[in-house]
Amino acid sequence: MxxxxxxxxxxxxxxxxxxxxxxxxxxxxxxxxxxxxxxxxxxxxxxxxxxxxxxxxxxxxxxxxxxxxxxxxxxxxxxxxxxxxxxxxxxxxxxxxxxxxxxxxxxxxxxxxxxxxxxxxxxxxxxxxxxxxxxxxxxxxxxxxxxxxxxxxxxxxxxxxxxxxxxxxxxxxxxxxxxxxxxxxxxxxxxxxxxxxxxxxxxxxxxxxxxxxxxxxxxxxxxxxxxxxxxxxxxxxxxxxxxxFGATLKMALENMRYNLKRNILIIIGAAIGIFSVIVMLGLGNGVQGYINHEIYSQVNPNALQITKNVSSDNTDVNKSNMQTKDKNRLEKIKHVKNVQNGFYVQGGSQLRLGKQTAAISFMQTFNPTILKKSITRGDAPKGNEILLTKEIAAKLNKKHPYSLIGKKITFYQNTLNKQKRPVTLSKTLKVSG
Missing domain, CATH: 3.40.50.300 (P-loop containing nucleotide triphosphate hydrolases)
Known part of the structure; x- marks a missing residue:
């Protein structure tokens, strides 16, 4: 063999x-x-x-x-x-x-x-x-x-x-x-x-x-x-x-010693690269944190405002409003703590103080989406009170807009009655802030 x-x-x-x-x-x-x-x-x-x-x-x-x-x-x-x-x-x-x-x-x-x-x-x-x-x-x-x-x-x-x-x-x-x-x-x-x-x-x-x-x-x-x-x-x-293992480790150390200068440069380069990544990540997180802070200072991230999608030719108020079943569905969503009713009107609104008038693009009830710290003067509105934006207040009193706090103004809203005829609703409200 x-x-x-x-x-x-x-x-x-x-x-x-x-x-x-x-x-x-x-x-x-x-x-x-x-x-x-x-x-x-x-x-x-x-x-x-x-x-x-x-x-x-x-x-x-x-x-x-x-x-x-x-x-x-x-x-x-x-x-x-x-x-x-x-x-x-x-x-x-x-x-x-x-x-x-x-x-x-x-x-x-x-x-x-x-x-x-x-x-x-x-x-x-x-x-x-x-x-x-x-x-x-x-x-x-x-x-x-x-x-x-x-x-x-x-x-x-x-x-x-x-x-x-x-x-x-x-x-x-x-x-x-x-x-x-x-x-x-x-x-x-x-x-x-x-x-x-x-x-x-x-x-x-x-x-x-x-x-x-x-x-x-x-x-x-x-x-x-x-x-x-x-x-x-x-x-x-x-x-x-x-x-x-000992022999393998010894060979690795011999390799590091033989190419010492090159390995030092590699280590320095790697350290600079890692440090740069850490700096950029830190900078990015800092910028993101600043942006989030600025956003959250203007809005409440834990409060959502939900409106019903209604076509422009729909004049039926009942169909425009959120129903009880809608509210119940929202309350059952995970992590939702509470649901509050509110009203929102877009267009056809006007404010009057004496001879001064100001058209407003929308009107809504006060809710947690509006931060109280965003109120620069006065307080949040309560019953029969209204909170104005600085722009609207300046239209009613250009020189002294803050003097409107505590005064009464008239709110007008154009709408349709049950007979589908145009009517104007009005209510006197006190400026809270």
Missing amino acids: AYLELHDIKKSYYLGSEEFPVLKGLNLSFEQGEFVSILGESGGGKTTLMNIIGGLDSNYTGDVVLNGNSLRHDTNKQLDAYRRQTIGFIFQNFNLISHLTVLQNVMVSLEMTTLSRKQQEERAHQLLEQVGLKEHVKKFPNQLSGGQKQRVAIARALASDPEIIIADEPTGALDSQNTQEILELLDQIATDGKLVITVTHSQTVADFGTRIVRLTDGKISEDKKIKEPYKAGNENELTTHTLK
């Missing part, structure tokens, strides 16, 4: 209801000590196959079998352990953490092993020496060349001593000299008995390994052995676990 087997692997992507097959029933087997190059043009399914082997993609049909055990039935937790312990990834764009040193980048993988801190540091130094970066352990990724970055990525991939190394275009961003050096490193890893799988479109890279698998349109068009695989090694995977 082979170390790693793929049985009838099929994978499709969907755009709406339209299916686009990528892998069309692949059957492959791999042994430890092999240096396999998966060769093909862009879009041929190489990266998709790599993701399936690496446990990054479980949405496929078929089966991946490792040492006789199917990965299809593994839980997410088991697949996490498979990716941490069995698989080592090497990416074309390196994926190094910029705010960590070369040594710390390798230590990230070792933080998830059961090794002590001292053992982790010793292994990290050993791996970096193995890839030729002994003198660069304190440098940051942006201080390294492309070839050196890829070496760090290889050291990191080897940290947990995985049995399978998957390299996605490991030399795609490198020159010919660095390409040769990286390929020699990968060959050395295969010599140690590990399974090395590279995904590439370069024939030069493919010819360096022990075997070439060529993919064309999602199918295997060639599976050629170049040379005998190396002797399989012993399975020495380190026991791993998820990254602990």
